[in-house]
Amino acid sequence: VLHSTRLLHTSQQCSAPVPPLPEKGGEVRHGLIPEEFFQFLYPKTGVTGPYMLGTGLLLYLLSKEIYVVNHETVASACILAVIIYAVKKFGSDVAAFADKLNEEKVASALAVKNEAIKDLETAIEQEKKEQWRAEGHSFLFDAKRNNVAMLLETNYRERLMTVYSEVKKRLDYQVAMQNLKRQKEQDHMIQWVEKSVVQSITPQQQKESIAKCILDLKALSRSAQAAA
């Protein structure tokens, strides 16, 4: 079928983008004669028309010797046979290989384009994120101001504490001094009293107290023996 959708440069219009090439070429019969010819002759001569025409034409050419059969005919027949065999056997493989080459080219170009698109999109994302980040600069300064305020407050409280502790230390020192003096006086007095008492014990009194102690001990030992 002739692809009537493709413009044949009949007018100055050019439709861009160029419409894609059709997947398959026009239909042919026997690899040579387009299908349109058979369709063209079908209404007048039916299905066998073009074949009759072909056969008649061939016989006419041969019999009237318009086409002379010579050694080149044989050569061409052999060559044609080989060519037709080769195409029939390897045609599809070669076509597939060529298609693959083209596919690869297109695929690599497409990959490059897709990657470029992805990179641009991530770049846009990053920029937006950086903008959001930059907006957070107020946090930093809040933190700094907080730090300064905390330092000031700490300093003030430390000063109060210093005042308090100093005053308390002084008062406590006074109290402690007093207590110490009191204690020293007491100790000294006690010692002095003891010393004077010891001094006042005369030897006579000492002998008397020792004798009394011995008597007491004896009494105690007697009462202990009685108890045991």
Next chain:
Amino acid sequence: MASRRAAIKAMDWAAFAERVPANQKAMFNALKTRSDSLSARLAALPEKPPAIDWAHYKATVAKAGMVDEFQKKFSALKVPEPVDTQTAKIDAQEKEAAKSSAEYIQASKARIVQYEQQLQKLKSMIPFDQMTLEDFQEAFPETKLDKEKYPFWPHKPIADL
């Protein structure tokens, strides 16, 4: 007192941490540790020192008038508040930072516009298998061969092959 109490704002460290870019994380951590140590120090100190028990001292200390003198001087004493020198500087810094960040955001927006343009161009391109060579060279002008400068094949310096 009240003026300084209000100065310490509640800091949302989590939100702040989110906004820190990776290459400034170390500075952020240093700032955070300093802030935390300061707040720890602050919390360790009581707001007011405990009251001195004047009655007890009056009863115990023998020296007459000493305790009274101390008490008078103590209540008359005003501890000066430390002067705030840095807040003004910090405010100035903040203005600077606001300005520079606004500039950065402007530049960033311009870049985004550029990127969007290119993205638009790429997205609206026809698929490669419907392009002719001319269409391709129109879309990617860098592939166009300069036939005036290099009239002979391969139309580009050999080193570029």
